[in-house]
Amino acid sequence: MPPPDAGVDTVEPDAVAAGLDALDTPDPGSSRTPVWRRIARTAVPPLVTLVLVIGVWQALWALAFWPEFKLPAPATVGGELWARLTSGEALGFIWTSVHRAVLGFLIGVAIATPIGLVVAKVRFVRAAIGPLLSGLQSLPSVAWVPAAVLWFGVTPTTIYVVLLLGSIPSIANGLVAGIDQIPPILPRAGKVMGAGRLAGARHILLPAALPGYLAGLKQGWAFSWRSLMAAEIIATSPDLGTGLGAYLDNGRFLADMPTVISAIVLILFVGVGIELLVFRPLERVVLAARGLGGAL
Amino acid sequence: MPPPDAGVDTVEPDAVAAGLDALDTPDPGSSRTPVWRRIARTAVPPLVTLVLVIGVWQALWALAFWPEFKLPAPATVGGELWARLTSGEALGFIWTSVHRAVLGFLIGVAIATPIGLVVAKVRFVRAAIGPLLSGLQSLPSVAWVPAAVLWFGVTPTTIYVVLLLGSIPSIANGLVAGIDQIPPILPRAGKVMGAGRLAGARHILLPAALPGYLAGLKQGWAFSWRSLMAAEIIATSPDLGTGLGAYLDNGRFLADMPTVISAIVLILFVGVGIELLVFRPLERVVLAARGLGGAL
Amino acid sequence: SRRGEPDGAAAPQADQGAAAEVKLAYFPNVTHASALIGLDQGLFQKELGKTKLTPVKFNAGPEETAALLGGSVDIGFIGSGPAINAFAKSGPDTVRVVSGATSGGAQLVVRGDIHSPADLVGKTVADPQQGNTQDVALKKWIAQQKLTGVKIQNLDNALTLDEFKKGTIAGAWVPEPWASRLVLDAGAKVLVDEKTLWPGGKFPTTVVIVRTQFLQQHPATVQAVLRGVLDANDLAASNPAEAKAAVNRQLKQLTGKTLPAATIDRAFTGIQLSTDPLASTYPQLAKDQVTAGIAKSAPALDGFLDVTQLNAVLTKAGKPAVDAAGLDK
């Protein structure tokens, strides 16, 4: 059996591949590098993105492609942001929103985890409420706000109800997906070790589903945060304080693009911050412990 | 080494476990059952849920716990729904929204898949835009609507822009999570078979990440659909037709609970339908081919 | 370093005669009665002739503002607050107010146990939205009354009614028909009628705003629409019953609901349909934004009004022309 068609070996554009490879060459001594280099490696790429985005924006603005009220100068938005930051208001907005979102998200996790477990493992429950969970997930938060305000008034309860209705289905679905992907040999091993339903869930299913669950948590956080913004935009009251959603809505109401963009930047800032400070390290730990996660 | 503490064997409430087991006993001859029984098994549990929900609702209403304007009778909402359905309007709303959502979602998948691949596998890109993707995901669609309307007018472009900004990060993140969970031996096997970047992505990474990717697609669909609703609520114009979002907003504008609840029911109906008709069967196929997915 | 403004915005556009299509924005709301009546009776289309009329419904001012600024609609019925806002953000090259539509029709209605402004201290009063016309009016009034400790709650009008019924708010500064609904459905009483705060009892509630580019290119079309407004107002004056029926027909068609006869009757007594933009009130409204604390300085209103087309229409109809109070440059 000598190789008859040995020439047909390369089926892809080599130049592209080579370029990508160059970007991706693993650093052999990666863990011996000094701290400052590792920080540089984490911090520089996002900064590059930031500089690029601002550069393009500035260029678009300089071309006067759109009138100022449609696309304000980066400097104008920067000014607005700076004013809010130095006056301490921005911190207030962020604090109001973030503490609510975190609290709501934690409650959501506590409720959604058992739901996810039961849906994933009990056939009847899955058939009965599995589709409902996905349906609820695709129901926009704004749909709940009017009903919630009617039922609970403009109170924190309303905000949390909307937030939970947004985050629970998403977290539960993430856990279900994670559990579905567990190699079946692991729960079987648990079973022969004598793990019943509860011990099996605790010792086998939850840790085994963790990578998928974490992905679900990330999406769940996104849903929480978005639901919160929706709730804050619609339900405003002096009792509730001004969060980022309310700040955004002010800008929207006044058709004031610098405020709208400032709010977007602040919301993005929180989103990126939570990702970098919470989910990224968690993910790194979870995946590394399992020998997974190539480019992390 | 005789068993010294053999009594400490059961660490969980047996009654609960037994009950759950009873619900979950696998049906040994499951694939030999006639078609009607299988249909019954899929259709009955959701119906049970439906009946339960309506029952509780009716009971709450009958108790007159809340005034009628807060919690209308199921029959009132049913009447509203029925009127919309028989007049054909409901179908119009659904069609307007669903065809947009499906189109937008497909475009989103086409754009997000390469992004996800590159973010997952190229270290620099991941560091540069990975956090941004997660940040974008947690940016509520309503934040984009005012800017998009200013930039693109009340046109389908605006709607699609908002929808894509909602769905792309979510789908891409799902793919990244799926790829992170691939057992490293599989890409290695691909590599020694001579698969370069593109062939590896096509033959190994994408199929191997499919279960996680599918979970991401599901969440991505939810995001698409929610973003669409947000866009439809804010951007209304005869050119755009009346979708479910606009219908909901009318109810909200008038604080008309029967309309709000009808809209919620229709939106849920679409969500559940897409889950049952598209994602559930896809998931079943994908997981069954891999010998995964216990309770499916 | 920004390139010069795009040509379109700087140099006046040539008159291109009647437009092929005009997109007209409005709310399904009693304060937009001129628009509703005009649409119901086909008054706009009659005046527009071959020009295609596309009515565009909005539920809230900010969306309509965004659509105007983004060029998605050409002419809009809009609250005076959002109109000032849209102008302040973009300037006379983008939008201008060409006519009034409605004046009056906002009241502070309160619970039975509130007898004087001082009784509101420590209570919650609702208004529709931060920075809108009623919000500014309420905040200014509170400042004038030197009240401290009145909580202001922004609520959708529809929710205001429910919250009022529940008793969580002591009063609300709301436009018609909500003031009437609160009075008739929820037993509220009027503490302040906004009319009484303005000279002559008139203040602009709804105005007609036009994209400047459209105004310059198609003044004939703008005139046609304004004639339609005039016709609608005339109808409302001559046959109020038919006008109310027209409004209700439109509401039914747009939202599926109608207003009870009592509510619409009371609402109509509160509002006045008139094309007079009440130009002299705007400097005061702009200053009120500062008093109310939603703007740092009063927006400049030079060029805010352009009543040329309105005056042409009025003159032709044999009615007195209106004054722009110097805001047209």
Next chain:
Amino acid sequence: MTAILEPETQSTVEHAVRLSGVRKAFGTGARSVVALDGVDLAVEPGEFVCLLGASGCGKTTLLNLVAGLDAVSGGEIELNTARPAVMFQEAALMPWLTASRNVELPLRIAGVKRADRRRRTAELLDLVRLGEVGDKRPHELSGGMRQRVALARALASAVHGAGGGKQALLLMDEPFSALDAITRDVLQAELLRVWRTTGTAVLFVTHDVREAVRLGQRVVLLSSRPGRVVQEWQVDRLSAAGEAKTVDEINGRLREVISSHAAA
């Protein structure tokens, strides 16, 4: 599932496991595969039985049935022991736990106290000669090391699984396949020691006929397609020569069985 017809007094000579006419088919219709059909096999309490058979003949399937992980399609399995401890053909380690945590897991599930658990885990890791790599995760171990961790875990489970004074049972699926000759010798000896001290019944799958004859008291040969017991050999206390002869005989019979499949 106890045979209620036998008088109570005979309970001391009860089988540890008895399979009667066991049948197992995977799937249905045209794609159905009958892995086992009409398997009759009994393991006495404390007996060491080795199971031999061609690749794919149904040995793993049989162990899974005995372990209660799958349901039989026909026939009956009578189990008079506590929950059996199982060592799978794959290592099946929990990838998120270190080696020692993996070994500890069955003890944790059984509710053994922490100090006790730690001590036994350390003992077992030493027994499989992995005392130094207890804090490594499965992906940092070699194939043979993973197999030894799985062995230690199965032993932990065997020793603690037996509850209520019942007989213990250990099911092992090719436990030494990834080990070098020397390590294998050592671990075989350890396994025999554990077996003798605890009186556990063992059902042991292997491909190494020599190993089967050396370790087992009885060797059972399965045919394939479908799996069924074709012959048994008593191999307890054989002389060296007797061992060699039996090995040859079994090899011959195995060859026959396999060629008869090829012919079929």
Next chain:
Amino acid sequence: MTAILEPETQSTVEHAVRLSGVRKAFGTGARSVVALDGVDLAVEPGEFVCLLGASGCGKTTLLNLVAGLDAVSGGEIELNTARPAVMFQEAALMPWLTASRNVELPLRIAGVKRADRRRRTAELLDLVRLGEVGDKRPHELSGGMRQRVALARALASAVHGAGGGKQALLLMDEPFSALDAITRDVLQAELLRVWRTTGTAVLFVTHDVREAVRLGQRVVLLSSRPGRVVQEWQVDRLSAAGEAKTVDEINGRLREVISSHAAA
């Protein structure tokens, strides 16, 4: 990485693979594990080399380095062959592909035409005696069956991986560990036949000393912690008696090496 100092004319006697002073450490700092240190080994074109060593000594690590899947921490690997075909210690089958699709995969990646691919896949499946289960997925196969699918896939890759007239190289990590004696005999014979017809160099890891001596031309023994070549035996064309003697000798040496670790 070719040794440019040697004159061009010697290129026909170039090694297929040469490792010089190869070192591989996993991790850094206190948790660092030196798997290989100072490994010197050369495989001639067309040579069949068997690698023996205790469990965990670094055999798999060595194959991964040669396959280019990991980077050396020190030393140098010179490879004068086409991309090596690898059969991993685990089956590493794609779980979403049927058995025949798995075997076909390297041919698809190499761009072989569909009809050709199908024919060769069927041939290879027949060769590993799995002609009938081509449409089964990995989770429906027994452990040994999976191993045979992996073998068929590695052979498909070996035969098609060799490009540009270069020598082929096949790396195999315990390819027969999960097979019964008879199937193993058959497949050993098949492997030898493939090796002879294609002139591929083979680097073959096994725990079965007998197998190593029977198949290989040369047997290399690795020590553990760190892995290093301790001894080599030429075992080509040995008599039956010579074979038995060498097996005993290797076993003895292996025992020595392992006990020296225990002592250390």
